[in-house]
Amino acid sequence: MGRVPRGARDSPPAVGLTPGSRRASRARMETPLRNFYGRRHGKALKPNQRRWLEEGLPRLAIPGVSATENPARHPLDPAALFGDGRPLWLEVGFGGGEHMAHQAACYPHVGLIGVEIFLNGVAMALGKIRAAGVGNVRLHAGDVRDLMEVLPPGCIARAFLLYPDPWPKARHHRRRFVTPEHLGPLARIMAPGAEFRVATDIPDYVRQTLEEVPAAGFALLDGPSATAWEDWPGTRYEAKALREGRRPEYLTFRRS
Ligand SMILES: C[S@@+](CC[C@H](N)C(=O)[O-])C[C@H]1O[C@@H](n2cnc3c(N)ncnc32)[C@H](O)[C@@H]1O
16 A cells, blocks of 8 residues: 555545444544554455444444544543443454454453454454454554554553564564554553563564564563463464464563
């Protein structure tokens, strides 16, 4: 995808939504002035995916994240997300949502916050959430930087970064999540002692993770390891990596 000029307002299309829900969805998905280089939408959604987006997303979407809804960038009240003070876990770029739905089912006392900017992934994840029958997930269908900006300090008890976009070319490494632009805000919203799990199949991503994450205020607890966490269901991207002969590495950090 070509570079989005800095300053361009870029709203993803609300595919197949009714005018009312399209307006609501657009408000929840619109991003402020950010340069984003990945894909926001892919092939046409299936009818049931369109229905999940239309019906499910407004129910699970976190209000007050987009610049349209919250131009002053007031901090959100984390307790209001689930109506109680439960621990909040954040999954960045959940893809098809299989790991997020699995974690939500395994840990019903936790609130899972999933963020994904690729609309087709959000639609897929809504199906997974529905199939798992879990009620402890909230979503931001947009850029994780927008969400991090409005979360108060220390509110996240665990974070997952699973197979982040690899950006293999050296000149694109600064687009990776493991850069100060992303890790600074992540460190700010994570509680002291909170766990940060990273999985990747790209050796150079392991290298950059080991350099940048500790520099942002995290201590390496475990890894890089070829053995996944005990509660690991795998992800779609991991399955693809394994099929193509790449070797996953798992790293665990703790917020200092
Ligand atoms: C390689 S995929 C991996 C997806 C999933 N975690 C898995 O393992 O199957 C990376 C995902 O991160 C999402 N992503 C990248 N940058 C993002 C951002 N700034 N905010 C939200 N999601 C983002 C992409 O849309 C993509 O779905």
